[in-house]
Amino acid sequence: xxxxxxxxxxxxxxxxxxxxxxxxxxxxxxxxxxxxxxxxxxxxxxxxxxxxxxxxxxxxxxxxxxxxxxxxxxxxxxxxxxxxxxxxxxxxxxxxxxxxxxxxxxxxxxxxxxxxxxxxxxxxxxxxxxxxxxxxxxxxxxxxxxxxxxxxxxxxxxxxxxxxxxxxxxxxxxxxxxxxxxxxxxxxxxxxxxxxxxx
Amino acid sequence: xxxxxxxxxxxxxxxxxxxxxxxxxxxxxxxxxxxxxxxxxxxxxxxxxxxxxxxxxxxxxxxxxxxxxxxxxxxxxxxxxxxxxxxxxxxxxxxxxxxxxxxxxxxxxxxxxxxxxxxxxxxxxxxxxxxxxxxxxxxxxxxxxxxxxxxxxxxxxxxxxxxxxxxxxxxxxxxxxxxxxxxxxxxxxxxxxxxxxxxxxxxxxxxxxxxxxxxxxxxxxxxxxxxxxxxxxxxxxxxxxxxxxxxxxxxxxxxxxxxxxxxxxxxxxxxxxxxxxxxxxxxxxxxxxxxxxxxxxxxxxxxxxxxxxxxxxxxxxxxxxxxxxxx
Amino acid sequence: xxxxxxxxxxxxxxxxxxxxxxxxxxxxxxxxxxxxxxxxxxxxxxxxxxxxxxxxxxxxxxxxxxxxxxxxxxxxxxxxxxxxxxxxxxxxxxxxxxxxxxxxxxxxxxxxxxxxxxxxxxxxxxxxxxxxxxxxxxxxxxxxxxxxxxxxxxxxxxxxxxxxxxxxxxxxxxxxxxxxxxxx
Numbered sequence: 001x002x003x004x005x006x007x008x009x010x011x012x013x014x015x016x017x018x019x020x021x022x023x024x025x026x027x028x029x030x031x032x033x034x035x036x037x038x039x040x041x042x043x044x045x046x047x048x049x050x051x052x053x054x055x056x057x058x059x060x061x062x063x064x065x066x067x068x069x070x071x072x073x074x075x076x077x078x079x080x081x082x083x084x085x086x087x088x089x090x091x092x093x094x095x096x097x098x099x100x101x102x103x104x105x106x107x108x109x110x111x112x113x114x115x116x117x118x119x120x121x122x123x124x125x126x127x128x129x130x131x132x133x134x135x136x137x138x139x140x141x142x143x144x145x146x147x148x149x150x151x152x153x154x155x156x157x158x159x160x161x162x163x164x165x166x167x168x169x170x171x172x173x174x175x176x177x178x179x180x181x182x183x184x185x186x187x188x189x190x191x192x193x194x195x196x197x198x199x
Numbered sequence: 200x201x202x203x204x205x206x207x208x209x210x211x212x213x214x215x216x217x218x219x220x221x222x223x224x225x226x227x228x229x230x231x232x233x234x235x236x237x238x239x240x241x242x243x244x245x246x247x248x249x250x251x252x253x254x255x256x257x258x259x260x261x262x263x264x265x266x267x268x269x270x271x272x273x274x275x276x277x278x279x280x281x282x283x284x285x286x287x288x289x290x291x292x293x294x295x296x297x298x299x300x301x302x303x304x305x306x307x308x309x310x311x312x313x314x315x316x317x318x319x320x321x322x323x324x325x326x327x328x329x330x331x332x333x334x335x336x337x338x339x340x341x342x343x344x345x346x347x348x349x350x351x352x353x354x355x356x357x358x359x360x361x362x363x364x365x366x367x368x369x370x371x372x373x374x375x376x377x378x379x380x381x382x383x384x385x386x387x388x389x390x391x392x393x394x395x396x397x398x399x400x401x402x403x404x405x406x407x408x409x410x411x412x413x414x415x416x417x418x419x420x421x422x423x424x425x426x427x428x429x430x431x432x433x434x435x436x437x438x439x440x441x442x443x444x445x446x447x448x449x450x451x452x453x454x455x456x457x458x459x460x461x462x463x464x465x466x467x468x469x470x471x472x473x474x475x476x477x478x479x480x481x482x483x484x485x486x487x488x489x490x491x492x493x494x495x496x497x498x499x500x501x502x503x504x505x506x507x508x509x510x511x512x513x514x515x516x517x518x519x520x521x522x523x524x525x526x
Numbered sequence: 527x528x529x530x531x532x533x534x535x536x537x538x539x540x541x542x543x544x545x546x547x548x549x550x551x552x553x554x555x556x557x558x559x560x561x562x563x564x565x566x567x568x569x570x571x572x573x574x575x576x577x578x579x580x581x582x583x584x585x586x587x588x589x590x591x592x593x594x595x596x597x598x599x600x601x602x603x604x605x606x607x608x609x610x611x612x613x614x615x616x617x618x619x620x621x622x623x624x625x626x627x628x629x630x631x632x633x634x635x636x637x638x639x640x641x642x643x644x645x646x647x648x649x650x651x652x653x654x655x656x657x658x659x660x661x662x663x664x665x666x667x668x669x670x671x672x673x674x675x676x677x678x679x680x681x682x683x684x685x686x687x688x689x690x691x692x693x694x695x696x697x698x699x700x701x702x703x704x705x706x707x708x709x710x
Binding site for chain 2: 571573665667668669670671673677678679680681
Binding site for chain 1: 414452
């Protein structure tokens with residue numbers, strides 16, 4: 001859970017007036033939060049609006065955040081409340097309401113049918129981006145692939161990764177960086193051409 | 200050592216006082232038995248080991264390999280089920296990860312505080328003695344180890360009883376039997392082979408995941424069900440609330456979970472909304488070994504109570520779940 | 527510098543190493559792009575949501591027009607005393623209320639489920655108390671819920687068992703199949 005420490009640092013800076021620090025947090029959690037909120041709201045444009053709203057609310061509430069919990073835990077709750085309020089303002093109910101209106105039922109049913117996908121198809125990560133990332137990872141030398149997977153998928157600290165891969169921490173750091181750069185290199189052309197409208 | 204001795208003496212004195220004042224033929228927890236419990240708890244927390252154990256329930260048995268590496272910087276425990284479809288669970292101080300290679304899925308349950316992880320017995324031993332009578336049994340050999348039997352007899356029929364067999368020298372738990380109010384075995388697990396001591400890091404490596412693996416994160420966060428209008432009013436003495444969260448269980452909607460425990464057995468209450476498209480909620484009892492599951496519908500929600508307790512306990516809890524629209 | 531950003535985002539830089547990359551992220555567009563792409567990689571590996579290209583720019587605009595928040599300077603003494611990498615440990619001690627593998631201590635603040643603790647007269651092997659048995663009718667038996675594996679996984683974090691009864695053949699095929707078939 002060591003990337004929590006960077007959250008703390010960024011929050012502290014944002015609380016002292018550094019807006020860019022908050023933006024860095026937004027860049028880090030935007031898609032994770034959007035995926036969560038897309039359970040409440042299906043339309044991709046709406047998801048974005050509600051996500052932005054949630055981040056703004058979080059920014060305004062920042063002075064009240066004491067760091068007793070993880071930033072994302074706190075953000076998550078704000079996100080859910082924002083989504084619920086949004087639905088209520090539109091006369092729609094959140095899925096966890098006890099009374100499910102007819103019009104909601106349809107929306108909720110759709111969500112239920114997406115058995116293995118967390119979000120509606122339309123907001124999933126662009127196929128090409130995801131495919132490129134996955135293909136590059138598969139092509140990486142094993143030690144780079146393992147390092148980035150342990151870090152990103154397992155969320156392990158460098159120290160834990162070093163223990164498992166039985167190498168020095170500095171090597172872990174270097175492997176993760178090299179993996180990221182290899183993937184980024186393949187992604188940049190995709191992102192730059194402007195063909196991809198959504199990522 | 201001195202503190203342990205003092206505690207033992209204190210417990211003994213206290214025990215004698217209680218026995219004297221009660222004046223009834225009540226079974227008291229023997230102080231040495233309580234000390235044994237403490238030793239068992241300590242061992243499962245401190246030791247590194249690798250072993251093979253068999254879990255048996257009725258005619259069904261399942262063999263697993265377990266490897267634990269205790270480290271000052273953090274503990275890792277790996278459980279691999281050896282029968283049938285391969286499954287692996289990796290527990291570290293901050294998360295449980297469940298690997299299902301057949302469907303290329305990893306289920307991740309993160310802990311936001313690094314507290315160390317559950318072992319067979321945790322928390323205040325004296326708390327346990329409120330709900331169970333703890334006594335010493337015989338000595339017996341299990342998997343080549345000379346073991347001491349410790350019996351936990353429940354003081355009511357809301358929970359099961361347990362017979363534990365621990366290695367005399369290290370306190371390592373080698374066998375555990377769960378029994379019901381008739382004294383019959385509900386389930387048991389027992390090591391068939393165990394090596395205590397040095398475990399190298401590569402023995403607790405996680406399952407190598409590759410692309411296409413789905414990561415299902417439970418995103419568990421604290422919740423307040425009372426605020427949302429829910430009350431659970433069951434009268435289950437000895438059980439106290441130990442957790443209340445919202446998490447992602449089935450990918451489409453969050454599920455609330457409240458957990459009660461008596462220090463040994465736990466009961467979870469899951470509450471989730473029902474969509475009209477769902478099949479109607481079937482009310483009733485299901486069972487998996489020592490675990491009983493009671494389901495019913497309340498205010499358009501599915502309430503599922505899961506407990507390592509006799510069926511009556513989970514049913515009792517389930518039937519007192521109520522909803523009132525908050526103002 | 528990109529290497530520093532990579533380590534920074536993982537929270538793996540020493541305290542004194544933070545200043546440089548953070549300063550760069552504050553003003554350098556390339557550094558910011560690097561932070562963005564590296565996080566996009568993580569999001570892709572987790573199959574997360576995608577957002578429109580201008581999401582970031584739109585948000586930056588909104589944020590710019592927000593009044594700047596300034597939290598009163600609180601004593602961060604607790605945080606600052608703990609070593610950089612050990613901050614999560616210090617915070618966890620305070621975060622008792624959070625979801626976690628709580629040490630089960632029946633004497634803590636949470637009140638008992640209800641009522642006074644009743645202690646039945648003790649026997650060596652307890653017989654079912656007649657009162658409880660009479661109250662409950664025999665419940666209907668139903669098949670195991672299809673989500674049993676998930677319930678058990680969520681439950682077992684709070685239980686004290688080494689064995690995971692959740693992973694038994696009875697439910698395994700149901701849930702694995704369901705996941706497997708939809709997982710393509």
